[in-house]
Amino acid sequence: GAVVSQHPSWVICKSGTSVKIECRSLDFQATTMFWYRQFPKQSLMLMATSNEGSKATYEQGVEKDKFLINHASLTLSTLTVTSAHPEDSSFYICSARGGGTDTQYFGPGTRLTVL
Amino acid sequence: AQSVTQLDSHVSVSEGTPVLLRCNYSSSYSPSLFWYVQHPNKGLQLLLKYTSAATLVKGINGFEAEFKKSETSFHLTKPSAHMSDAAEYFCVVSDSPGTASKLTFGTGTRLQVTL
Numbered sequence: 426g427a428v429v430s431q432h433p434s435w436v437i438c439k440s441g442t443s444v445k446i447e448c449r450s451l452d453f454q455a456t457t458m459f460w461y462r463q464f465p466k467q468s469l470m471l472m473a474t475s476n477e478g479s480k481a482t483y484e485q486g487v488e489k490d491k492f493l494i495n496h497a498s499l500t501l502s503t504l505t506v507t508s509a510h511p512e513d514s515s516f517y518i519c520s521a522r523g524g525g526t527d528t529q530y531f532g533p534g535t536r537l538t539v540l
Numbered sequence: 541a542q543s544v545t546q547l548d549s550h551v552s553v554s555e556g557t558p559v560l561l562r563c564n565y566s567s568s569y570s571p572s573l574f575w576y577v578q579h580p581n582k583g584l585q586l587l588l589k590y591t592s593a594a595t596l597v598k599g600i601n602g603f604e605a606e607f608k609k610s611e612t613s614f615h616l617t618k619p620s621a622h623m624s625d626a627a628e629y630f631c632v633v634s635d636s637p638g639t640a641s642k643l644t645f646g647t648g649t650r651l652q653v654t655l
Contacts, residue, residue, distance in 0.1 A: 431583070459642075468630065468645045469584075518583050527572050527634045527641040531584040 428452050429521050431532035438509055439540055446504045446535045448519030454499035455521035459529060460492070463516040475502055509539040542567045542635045546646035554654050559603075559618040561649045563631030566612065572634035572641070573614045575605055578648075579627045587629075590614060601625070626653045 428451040438444050448458060457476050461469040473489075475481040475496035483489045491513075493505040502521075506513055516536050520529035547562040565573060572591050576584040588599025595607045605616045614631060631646040 429583075468647050471642060474642065516581075520584075528574070528586065528589060529643060530586065531576070533583040534581070536581065 427523075427528075427530040429455075429519065429530045429532040431519055431535050433535060434533060435536040435538075437538045437540065440510055441508055443505055443507045444509055444537060446506075446517055446519075446537075448502045448504070448521065448532050450500045450521040450523075450530070453521075453523045455502070456499065456524045457522045458496055458502035459520045459522070460494060460502075460504050461518045461520065463518060463534075465516075469518060472504075506537065509537070511539045513537065514539045542571065542633045542644045544631050544633050544644055544646040546629075546631050546649050548649050549647065550650045550652065552652040552654060553621045555623055556620050559616070559621045559625065559651065561616040561629050561631075561651065563614045563616065563646060564612050565614060565631070565633050567633060569636075573605075573607065574632040574634070574643070575599065575603070575614075575616050576630045576632060577627045578630065584630065587616070621651075621653045623653050623655075626651055 430449045432447045460472045463469050471484050472487045473481045473483045475494050477496050477499050481494035496502040516534050518534040520531045522529045543566040545564045574589050575587040578584045587603050588597045590597045590607045598604045603618045628648045628650050630648050632643050634641040
């Protein structure tokens with residue numbers, strides 16, 4: 426149980442284009458989903474928290490107009506990196522949490538490379 | 541504010557020998573503590589979780605951790621290392637009780653297992 430998937434697992438795009446990453450909870454309803462960014466050999470940095478049906482809450486320093494988050498259902502959240510630039514290249518990981526618990530279950534991550 | 545300190549950035553053990561990954565935490569209340577494992581280019585997998593029910597927590601793959609309030613520690617152990625245990629391990633604390641919590645990550649410990 427508690428499986429979270431992400432799609433795509435990796436993506437390469439040109440500078441200036443937008444990329445959408447999907448995060449799905451496969452066997453539970455995720456009332457809250459989180460998006461993290463991880464640089465090589467570093468820990469995870471929380472970017473934003475999204476609750477189903479409401480606007481995402483972004484961490485300080487994260488541009489909400491650049492990293493668009495939608496949590497339209499209890500099993501799906503999307504992160505769209507708009508007008509991507511090479512400095513946006515990173516490993517993006519989502520996590521999901523069901524109601525009544527503080528345990529987060531993580532997706533396998535998406536490697537984004539912006540050329 | 542909560543914080544986590546992983547005392548070793550890198551630990552190397554021989555296969556079949558014990559593993560000890562150290563973690564100290566700071567929290568203003570009785571925290572939830574987690575250990576997650578991350579294999580290269582993968583998401584995070586939950587190893588175990590402490591939630592004040594029992595101080596010795598058993599997790600998957602033979603790992604366990606002991607919560608010691610007097611020492612503010614939550615060290616991860618395994619009696620006998622296997623090659624497949626080679627990965628990055630994160631000690632994580634929940635920043636507040638209940639479902640409003642966010643996770644604070646340690647900087648990670650890379651476990652190397654040699655023949």
